[in-house]
Amino acid sequence: MTVDRRSLPVPEPPPGIQFPAVTRSQLQPGLRLWTVERRDLPLVCLLWLWHAGTSADQADTPGLAALTADLLDEGTSALSMSALHDALAGIGGQLDTDIGHDATVLTVLALSRHRERAVELLVDMAERPRLAPSDVARVKGLRLNRLRQLRHSAGALADLLFMRRLYGEHPYGRPGIGTEASLTRFTVEQVQAFHARLVATPATVIIVGDISHDEAEALVRRHLSTPERTPHPSPPVATSPTGSRLLFVPREGAAQSELRVGRVAVPRHSPAYHAMVVTNMLLGGAFVSRINMKLREEKGVTYGARSSFQFLEQAGPFSVQASIQSETTAESLRDVLVELDALADVRPVTADELDSARDGLTRGYARGFETAEQVARAAAQLALFDLPDDTFDRFSDRVSSVTSADVTEVARTWLRSADMQAVVVGEPSASLTGLGGVGLGVPEHRLADDVLKG
Amino acid sequence: MRIPFTRRTLSNGLDVIVHEDHGLPIVAVNLWYHVGSKNERRGRTGFAHLFEHLMFEGSAHHDHGYFAPLQRAGASLNGSTSADRTNYWEVVPSGALDLALWLESDRMGHLLPALTQAKFDNQRDVVLNERRQNYENRPYGMAGLAVAEALYDHDHPYSWPTIGSPDDIKAASLDDVQAFFRAYYHPRNASLVLAGDIDEAHAFDLAERYFGDLAPGPDVPPVQAAVPRLAGNVRLRLEDRVELPRLYLAWHSPGLFADDDAELDLLADVIGGGKTARLYQALVVEQQLATEVTAVQYSRELTGMFQMVATAAPGVSLDRLALAIELGLAETREQPVTAAELTRSQVQAEAHFIYRLQTVGGFSGKSDQLNAYNVYRGDPGYVGEDLARYGRASADRLQQAAARWLSRPHVALGVVPMGQTAIGLSDAEAAVVA
Numbered sequence: 001m002t003v004d005r006r007s008l009p010v011p012e013p014p015p016g017i018q019f020p021a022v023t024r025s026q027l028q029p030g031l032r033l034w035t036v037e038r039r040d041l042p043l044v045c046l047l048w049l050w051h052a053g054t055s056a057d058q059a060d061t062p063g064l065a066a067l068t069a070d071l072l073d074e075g076t077s078a079l080s081m082s083a084l085h086d087a088l089a090g091i092g093g094q095l096d097t098d099i100g101h102d103a104t105v106l107t108v109l110a111l112s113r114h115r116e117r118a119v120e121l122l123v124d125m126a127e128r129p130r131l132a133p134s135d136v137a138r139v140k141g142l143r144l145n146r147l148r149q150l151r152h153s154a155g156a157l158a159d160l161l162f163m164r165r166l167y168g169e170h171p172y173g174r175p176g177i178g179t180e181a182s183l184t185r186f187t188v189e190q191v192q193a194f195h196a197r198l199v200a201t202p203a204t205v206i207i208v209g210d211i212s213h214d215e216a217e218a219l220v221r222r223h224l225s226t227p228e229r230t231p232h233p234s235p236p237v238a239t240s241p242t243g244s245r246l247l248f249v250p251r252e253g254a255a256q257s258e259l260r261v262g263r264v265a266v267p268r269h270s271p272a273y274h275a276m277v278v279t280n281m282l283l284g285g286a287f288v289s290r291i292n293m294k295l296r297e298e299k300g301v302t303y304g305a306r307s308s309f310q311f312l313e314q315a316g317p318f319s320v321q322a323s324i325q326s327e328t329t330a331e332s333l334r335d336v337l338v339e340l341d342a343l344a345d346v347r348p349v350t351a352d353e354l355d356s357a358r359d360g361l362t363r364g365y366a367r368g369f370e371t372a373e374q375v376a377r378a379a380a381q382l383a384l385f386d387l388p389d390d391t392f393d394r395f396s397d398r399v400s401s402v403t404s405a406d407v408t409e410v411a412r413t414w415l416r417s418a419d420m421q422a423v424v425v426g427e428p429s430a431s432l433t434g435l436g437g438v439g440l441g442v443p444e445h446r447l448a449d450d451v452l453k454g
Numbered sequence: 455m456r457i458p459f460t461r462r463t464l465s466n467g468l469d470v471i472v473h474e475d476h477g478l479p480i481v482a483v484n485l486w487y488h489v490g491s492k493n494e495r496r497g498r499t500g501f502a503h504l505f506e507h508l509m510f511e512g513s514a515h516h517d518h519g520y521f522a523p524l525q526r527a528g529a530s531l532n533g534s535t536s537a538d539r540t541n542y543w544e545v546v547p548s549g550a551l552d553l554a555l556w557l558e559s560d561r562m563g564h565l566l567p568a569l570t571q572a573k574f575d576n577q578r579d580v581v582l583n584e585r586r587q588n589y590e591n592r593p594y595g596m597a598g599l600a601v602a603e604a605l606y607d608h609d610h611p612y613s614w615p616t617i618g619s620p621d622d623i624k625a626a627s628l629d630d631v632q633a634f635f636r637a638y639y640h641p642r643n644a645s646l647v648l649a650g651d652i653d654e655a656h657a658f659d660l661a662e663r664y665f666g667d668l669a670p671g672p673d674v675p676p677v678q679a680a681v682p683r684l685a686g687n688v689r690l691r692l693e694d695r696v697e698l699p700r701l702y703l704a705w706h707s708p709g710l711f712a713d714d715d716a717e718l719d720l721l722a723d724v725i726g727g728g729k730t731a732r733l734y735q736a737l738v739v740e741q742q743l744a745t746e747v748t749a750v751q752y753s754r755e756l757t758g759m760f761q762m763v764a765t766a767a768p769g770v771s772l773d774r775l776a777l778a779i780e781l782g783l784a785e786t787r788e789q790p791v792t793a794a795e796l797t798r799s800q801v802q803a804e805a806h807f808i809y810r811l812q813t814v815g816g817f818s819g820k821s822d823q824l825n826a827y828n829v830y831r832g833d834p835g836y837v838g839e840d841l842a843r844y845g846r847a848s849a850d851r852l853q854q855a856a857a858r859w860l861s862r863p864h865v866a867l868g869v870v871p872m873g874q875t876a877i878g879l880s881d882a883e884a885a886v887v888a
Contacts, residue, residue, distance in 0.1 A: 003517040005564075009556050012549030015481055018649065040477060041811055073729070081739070085730035089798045092805025111805050138739065145745045147770065149697045152593045199821045253695070255590035287521040297519065297794055300579030303587045323587040325579075356526040363528025363547050366478050371812040 019392040022379055023213040030202040030229025033220055034383065035213040036375055040132045043092075044115050044209035045372035048106040048126045049380050052201045054176035055101050055235040055313075056194075059169065061452065063143070063178015064186060068194045069099045071139055072106060075130035076121075084121070090115050101172050101235070102313045103384050104198065109373060112210035116219055119207075123223035133188045138338055144183050151448040154251055154425045155323065158258040160451045161247055162423045165263050167315055168241035173189030179454020200227045200294050204383040208372040238315045244444035245421045248435065250428040257329040261336050262319035263419050268311035268385045274398040275406040276309050276414070281357035282349060282407070283307050283339070283415070284320055288356070290339050291320060299335070301328040313385070318414060326427045330434035333424070337417035337439060344411035349404050362396035455807055455841045457820050459834050460654055463484040466670040467642035470661040470826050471834045475814050481650035482815025483554045484543045485562075486825040488645070489638035491618070492537045492611035492677050492756065493693040499694055499888075500581070500618010501626060503823035507540065507577040513557075514564035520557060527553055534817065535616055538755040539829060541822065545815035548651045551660065558646075559664040562639060566632055574628050582624075585617050593696045597869050600885035603703045604688050604865045605759065610679050612756065619888035640671025645828050650814040651822040676748040679756050682706050684863035691882035692869045698745065700765045700878050701772045702867040703779065707751055707758035707859050710830055716753040717855040718760055723799040724791050724852070725749050725782060726762060730798070733764070733782050743770045743778050755830060760859060771877045786856040790849035803844040805836070 005063055025033045054065045073088075073095055075081040088095055092115035096107040106126055110118035123363050136304025143182065148157045160175050207216045266272060277285075284291040284307025295305040305322035320340075324332045343349065369392075382391060424431060436442045461471045491502050510533070525552035526533050533542040544554040579582040586691035599615045646665065648657045683706065692852040705852075708714045725732045726749025737744040747764040766775050813819035827836035868879035 002667055003556065003559070005556075005560065008516060008523055009546065009552035011553050014528065014547035014549055023535055035497070041808060043805075043808055043812075079676055082730060082735055086798065087727060089728065089730050089802055092801050092808070094805070094809070109805075109809060111801070111808065138742065141739075141742070141767075145698060145765075149593065152695045152697055175736035223516070251695075255586040286525050288519060288525055293519075296574065296580055300576045301583065303580060323591065325583055325586070356522070360525045360528060363550070364525075364530060365528070365549065366480055367528075367530060367545055368479055370480075370814075 011238045014363050014366065016396055017369070017393070019378070020375060021263060021371065022389070025213070027217070027221060027224065028226060028229070032204045032383070033217055034204060034206045034379055035211070035216050036208040036379065037212055038208060038372060039210055042112045042210055043372060044110055044112045044118060044207060044211050045376045046108045046110070046118055046122045047206040047376040048122055049204045049206065049383055050104040050198055050201050051102070051203065051384060052198060052232045053103045055171035055175065056232050057171065057174060061178070061182060061190070062174040063182050064190060064194050065104065066099050066176050066178065067140065067143060067183065067186060068191050068198060069104050070143065071131055071136060071191060072097060072129045073138060074135040075132065076124040076132060077128040078124060081135060087117065087121055092100060093118065093121070099176060101274050106379065107373065107376070110333070115211050119219040119225050119311055123220060127196065127225045127386070131188065131192050131195060136188045136191050140183055140186060144180065145178065147177050147180060147183065147452060150177070151452060154254060157249060157448050158260050158423050158425045161249060161446055162260040162262065162319065163317065164451050165247055165421050165423060166240050166262065167238055170238045171235045172238055172312070172314070175451055179452060181286045181454035182454050187189055191341045199225070200229050202229045202231055204380070206376045206379045208376040235314050237265050240421070244441060246435065246440035246443045247423045247446045248422070248432060248443040249425040249446050249448065251425055252428065254326065254425070255433040257324045257326050257424050259324050259329065259333060259424055260319055261333065261422045262317050262421050263414070263421060264315050265309055265318040265414055267313060267315050272410060273311065275402050275410050277361065278357050278399060278402040278409040279407045280307055280309050282353045283343060286360060288443070290343070294335055294339060295322060295332055299328070301325045301332055321422040324412070326430035327433070328343040329424060329426055329431040330438055333422060333435070334438045340420065341417045343415060344408060349407045351404070354404050354407065358399050358402060361399050365396060407433045455838050456835065457811070457824060457837050459824055461828070461834055462658060463778065464641065464662060464666055466666065466668055468492070469645040469828055470658060471645070471647045471828060472652070472654045472657040473647065473820060473824060474654055475649060475820070476651045479651050480545055480550045480814065481548050481551045481648060481652050482543065482545050482634050482819060482821040483551070483558060483648040484541065484649070484731045484815065484821035484825050485558055486645045486829050488640055488643050488674065488829050489540055490536050490538045491614065491616040494614070496609055496614065498622055498630070500613040500623045501630065501634060502540055503583050503616050503618065504623060504626060505631060506540050507534050507537045507581060508567065508569060508573065508631060509533065509561050511573045511577065512568045513561040514567040515560050516557060517568040520561070523553060524557065529554065530816070532817070537612055537616055541825065543815055543822065551652065555660055555664040559668065562641070562665065563668040564643065565635055565639065568705040569628070569631065571628055574631065578623060578626065582620060585620065589617060594694060594700055594869055596694065597692060597700070597702055597867060598888050600690060600692050600887045601702050601761070601865055601867050603886055603888070604690055604867070605684070605704050605706065606682050610682055611677055612754065614888065624691065637672065638674060640666050641665060642670045643674045645825050647824045649824065677756065682757055684865070688862045688865045689765055689879050689882040690865065690867040690885040691875060691878045692867060692885040692887070693872045693875070694869050696869060696871050698765050698768065699772050699868060699870045700763065701775050701779070702869070703762045703776070703864055705760045705860055705862060705864045707760040708753065709757045710753040710755055711840070712753070714855040714859065715751065715753045715758065717847050717852050718859065720796065720803065720847050721786060721791070721800045721852045721856055722749040722751045722760065722842060723802060724795045725786060727799070727802070733779065736782055737764060737778055741778060743775055772879045776866060776879065783860055787851065787861055790853045794850065795854065796847070797847050798846055800847070804841065807841045817859065
């Protein structure tokens with residue numbers, strides 16, 4: 001039987017997805033255990049989520065939360081750093097430590113035949129890290145070096161300056177990694193005090209894989225300390241400070257310009273969440289989105305351009321990100337601004353774009369829940385933002401009901417070029433040419449040290 | 455350890471491999487073409503990768519972007535090019551499998567009528583920007599290119615990077631593309647895996663329906679290259695916009711699945727894998743000469759490379775760092791690793807194999823693994839034997855492998871901050887990067 005190549009096969013819509021059932025226990029006040037039992041492979045994913053991240057830093061201690069998080073795997077009360085890592089390796093352990101604005105997360109993926117040991121090590125790292133003076137000094141030094149290396153990483157620098165420009169002194173505007181001054185200053189006592197506060201922060205333990213809820217609960221309970229847990233205050237409401245809307249960081253001899261354009265947008269709990277997800281999908285969230293098609297597929301000036309809304313406890317940023325051929329920097333920035341305005345006005349979303357964005361999101365949704373770690377991290381989103389249990393099950397319906405009027409409303413409210421701010425890290429002569437004429441005012445110069453020195 | 459599968463070869467030579475996994479209502483389509491940058495020649499580099507880009511720009515019966523209909527159907531998709539192969543994959547909801555196969559088969563059989571100079575010029579610019587973003591504008595981004603250039607003879611196919619040289623990319627023509635397509639993009643040089651929520655018989659029917667009538671294509675002779683050797687140690691210097699100097703040490707090593715490959719992989723883990731590794735403990739924790747250190751046995755089809763990378767702590771010269779690493783390496787050549795070290799690395803290897811079974815599609819998912827084993831070993835079921843190699847390794851064999859391979863001449867490249875050659879390797883020549 002030969003193929004009819006006159007038209008593309010029309011896919012059948014996939015079945016709706018059901019997020020796996022989560023079994024929940026309250027282990028202590030402020031400490032929950034959520035599990036998802038999956039017996040298909042002999043592995044377990046353990047995730048420890050504290051409801052506090054870099055926003056828990058004070059204005060004069062940027063980087064303390066991240067330094068503390070980085071020290072969790074530098075030995076426990078029972079094990080030296082090298083003994084701890086021997087033990088982790090011996091259970092097939094893959095450890096990740098992530099810190100974001102609102103959360104600190106430890107993840108251990110382990111072979112399920114070693115699940116007892118895995119739980120023990122996880123709880124020990126979370127609750128009883130060693131925090132010895134020599135380890136603190138060493139890790140501080142390593143982090144200082146990493147921070148100094150950021151100076152030469154155009155993309156990372158653009159991200160840091162962009163967040164600082166958008167948020168100013170708000171906790172989201174601080175460099176999570178810290179500054180040279182703050183990192184140099186931190187003492188062992190400060191780290192220990194910060195950890196003492198962290199360990200008394202509400203937490204959710206999530207375990208997904210080849211283990212029953214009852215066994216997981218017994219294992220976690222066996223190793224828990226019992227601090228009283230009280231929440232950190234939420235970060236304040238975020239607004240952008242006034243000031244120059246276009247920052248330029250010179251990077252001599254740079255092969256490209258790193259470009260960031262955006263603004264402070266909305267928190268995770270925004271009622272417009274699904275409309276914004278759909279809007280971003282067609283604007284810059286996928287390969288076929290308007291901004292990538294313009295800059296990559298039409299003009300060839302970048303390997304890829306994308307946009308995103310970052311949804312946080314308080315209003316997170318909307319941003320467009322691209323690494324651009326130097327001599328087209330001004331033109332590309334103007335193209336981005338034109339695309340943003342067009343969606344609100346002269347080129348509103350078409351029926352085809354809307355269908356494509358909604359279908360792309362809903363029909364591909366199942367892929368996001370394939371691995372134990374994906375399921376654990378999805379559950380962590382529910383825990384962190386205190387979202388309803390049926391959030392994922394209802395996602396497709398909510399997305400499907402987003403209308404073109406909703407998209408236009410998002411564009412008019414949140415995506416006007418007049419509200420955008422931009423950061424360019426690039427080669428001073430080629431990248432700067434014409435940059436003052438794109439409509440964001442005269443570019444104001446910044447240096448890496450403006451955010452990194454402190 | 456096994457990934458159950460059935461393989462059949464269509465009459466036009468296309469290998470089709472099916473693996474059922476009904477965990478989620480998705481199917482992975484994974485297609486390998488046995489062509490990569492090693493099929494290029496000096497002066498014409500970057501071609502296999504540039505070609506991969508053109509595969510997403512439309513084909514005869516769908517002369518529009520490849521992404522649009524698939525993303526709309528809920529697919530994720532991508533492709534990649536290495537020295538040895540080019541792969542393309544889609545992960546689709548089960549109901550969109552026909553669509554993915556229609557599109558994959560159309561670009562395998564009917565790409566050229568849709569290929570225009572305008573598309574070609576656009577993607578050539580995109581690739582040049584990819585090179586700027588991922589190599590030229592990235593700290594230490596050119597180091598890997600300089601190491602390969604020095605480690606292999608000028609005409610060895612692993613001496614040039616898959617991304618290619620800018621001059622070669624600019625000089626490529628539409629005629630080159632057409633010739634390349636005819637030589638390499640056809641059923642006889644390809645392997646297709648369908649994995650996921652699909653019935654085996656139906657999967658083979660679909661493969662036959664969409665790919666069965668495509669012309670087989672010419673023979674693709676295997677790439678021949680002499681076993682690479684270095685006459686003596688090479689010491690190189692590269693200045694870059696970086697904060698700290700970094701040392702790269704590279705040796706020739708066995709190729710993929712060859713004798714000593716698994717042993718050197720385990721050895722790399724013992725000395726450079728994570729915070730428990732010997733060199734991390736010695737250089738980063740105890741002596742504090744380095745801020746990070748890694749080791750990897752990078753095995754490819756023709757031959758392998760054992761590489762160590764260490765970033766110096768502030769104020770530490772690369773000569774001093776190199777000496778400390780050499781002391782650590784000498785130990786592995788002269789004494790067996792401990793039983794505890796070996797067991798730990800073997801468990802890590804086993805865990806790595808198990809964790810890779812979690813996804814049906816994408817890079818390194820089950821479908822990609824089945825294709826890798828089929829293309830490189832002619833046996834999609836090789837995963838069990840692949841892992842068994844690690845189980846058979848012994849401390850003695852690790853020591854022998856270290857003694858055999860890591861006492862030969864090597865390349866040492868020091869990357870230093872602009873203008874600070876004094877803290878780099880002494881007696882080093884400027885590295886050549888195309």
